[in-house]
Amino acid sequence: LSLPSGTLPSAVAASPPAIHEAVLRGLASRHPGLRAAAVEALREFGVAGAGGGATGHTGYAMPPSTLGRAAVALLSLMDGEVDREALDAAKRVTLSLLHADGGQRPIFWLRTLGDVVQEVVRSEAELRGSNRGDDEEAGG
Secondary structure (H helix, E strand, O other): OOOOOOOOOOOOOOOHHHHHHHHHHHHOOOOHHHHHHHHHHHHHHHHHHOOOOOOOOHHHOOOHHHHHHHHHHHHHHHHHOOOHHHHHHHHHHHHHHHHHHOOOOHHHHHHHHHHHHHHHHHHHHHHHHHHHHHHHHHHO
């Protein structure tokens, strides 16, 4: 019995950066259970990284650069999440991160949230434009 190539034995701990990358990939997963686990891991590692107190996982705390990428990924997840419970969990984590990190990096958070609003406005405008085109084709 052997492990597939590229996997680590369970007794070998992964490095924090490898775990952070796995969490970021999990946020974009098609599988609801993996997304939920990634949100919970982000809560643990992200809030610790943002200086939000010891969670028991401070050795795995996310550095600011990774925390920024995680915040963007979390907001993207919330945009497309259909499961109400998962969406609520993602909102709670976002608020926890904002509370823990917003005072230290307000410009990052304002830009990130502003970018999300701009993306939503752009998407809605594109949707309205494509609906008008469909209406014209149906009426023509």
